[in-house]
Amino acid sequence: MGLEAALPAEGFLTTQLRRVINWSRRNSLWPMPFATACCGIELMATASSRYDLARFGAEVMRFSPRQSDLLIVAGRIAIKTMPVLQRIYQQMTEPKWVISMGACASTGGVFDTYAVVQGCDQFIPVDVYVPGCPPRPEQLIEGVMMIQRYIDQEGMPPMDGGKRVGLGLAVAPTHAVRPQPVGLQY
Amino acid sequence: MSSKPNLDHATFAAIKGRFPEKRFRATEFRGDSTLIIEPADVLTVMSFLRDDERLRYSFLSDVAGVDYLNYPAKMPGRFAVVYMLESQSRDDRFFVKVFLEPTLPTDGTIEDPALWVDSVTGLWPGAEWMEREVFDMFGIRFRNHPDLRRILLWEAYPAHPLRKDYPLRGRGERETYRVVDRTTA
Numbered sequence A: 001m002g003l004e005a006a007l008p009a010e011g012f013l014t015t016q017l018r019r020v021i022n023w024s025r026r027n028s029l030w031p032m033p034f035a036t037a038c039c040g041i042e043l044m045a046t047a048s049s050r051y052d053l054a055r056f057g058a059e060v061m062r063f064s065p066r067q068s069d070l071l072i073v074a075g076r077i078a079i080k081t082m083p084v085l086q087r088i089y090q091q092m093t094e095p096k097w098v099i100s101m102g103a104c105a106s107t108g109g110v111f112d113t114y115a116v117v118q119g120c121d122q123f124i125p126v127d128v129y130v131p132g133c134p135p136r137p138e139q140l141i142e143g144v145m146m147i148q149r150y151i152d153q154e155g156m157p158p159m160d161g162g163k164r165v166g167l168g169l170a171v172a173p174t175h176a177v178r179p180q181p182v183g184l185q186y
Numbered sequence B: 001m002s003s004k005p006n007l008d009h010a011t012f013a014a015i016k017g018r019f020p021e022k023r024f025r026a027t028e029f030r031g032d033s034t035l036i037i038e039p040a041d042v043l044t045v046m047s048f049l050r051d052d053e054r055l056r057y058s059f060l061s062d063v064a065g066v067d068y069l070n071y072p073a074k075m076p077g078r079f080a081v082v083y084m085l086e087s088q089s090r091d092d093r094f095f096v097k098v099f100l101e102p103t104l105p106t107d108g109t110i111e112d113p114a115l116w117v118d119s120v121t122g123l124w125p126g127a128e129w130m131e132r133e134v135f136d137m138f139g140i141r142f143r144n145h146p147d148l149r150r151i152l153l154w155e156a157y158p159a160h161p162l163r164k165d166y167p168l169r170g171r172g173e174r175e176t177y178r179v180v181d182r183t184t185a
Helices: A002-006 A019-026 A041-049 A079-089 A102-107 A136-152 B008-018 B039-050 B125-140
Strands: A030-036 A070-074 A097-101 A128-130 B025-029 B031-039 B059-067 B079-087 B091-100 B116-118 B141-143
Touching: A019 A136, A019 B116, A030 A041, A041 A070, A041 A097, A041 A102, A041 A136, A070 A079, A070 A102, A070 A136, A097 A102, A097 A136, A097 B079, A128 A136, B008 B031, B008 B039, B031 B039, B039 B091, B039 B116, B059 B125, B125 B141
Parallel strands: A030 A070, A070 A097, A097 A128, B031 B091, B116 B141
Antiparallel strands: B025 B031, B059 B079, B079 B091
16 A cells, blocks of 8 residues: 555665655654644644644644744744743754744734734744634644645755745635625625 | 712721721722722721721732823822722622822833832732732832732833833834844753
């Protein structure tokens, strides 16, 4: 089944080392959940059996940054939490990726106050923005798949002068939205 | 608001009987009775409310700060500290309010000698964190408090953010916060 069935009778194949490494990296994105609000509940649902993040090799939630390479920022970030988030990001293993999940992590959302950071991308490089309040698990899975596609193509994250640059991708709908009813209809 | 407050809470009579020489203000709204006292009277009045046999306000359920800047009605002072008392044996609630008028500019964190109240942590130990929050958000300080530090914001924060003259979006604290990188982490 699967990969073995594709192999010739001798049982070996030739490929590039880079492709094998990318293939194994994209299928073992271990998330570090930084869940501070209701997006965290949707993040848990994504890992649960109904949506099954394990299909993408990303089910192993690691609560130690040393063992993870995908930071999922799920929820609003108060300024007082910001140094914690930045330190967790620094401690993660390379190559590392960041998903900013939901309106609050990406822009501050409705919490436009003195205490809440207006988008965590001001402080850490963000690769994928997942819109929604909170996003549905399918959207978050699409965000993980965007990173997987990038690893397939490029392998390592972009750097600029020794500093990590965020990819800055945003999850967009893959379907056409039907015309929505406006106003009262009798 | 034309209806007169209905000052029939039994605690008012007990206070009058205990402190006949003092003049207090009082108000009532939808069954919640409030006694307004001077900052100097906090400890004597509060210990009477806690210890008197007829009152027994054994539980201080909250301490809150209020800023009446630009309030439509005339108030006795700009800031107020509200003590919400509950008698668990009698199932009764009572509110005590202290008004304070600042004498120094209120846009920073400078210590204003007019914004000091006696701490009630000696009467209700649970007041400790609630008074710290009032200090953090309004800059009202509490005399003889065991540990008067900010409770929510960090020590270097340059303002008391629930004051009405502080802008909701802050003065750039959220934008200029330090970025941690490899050299500083």
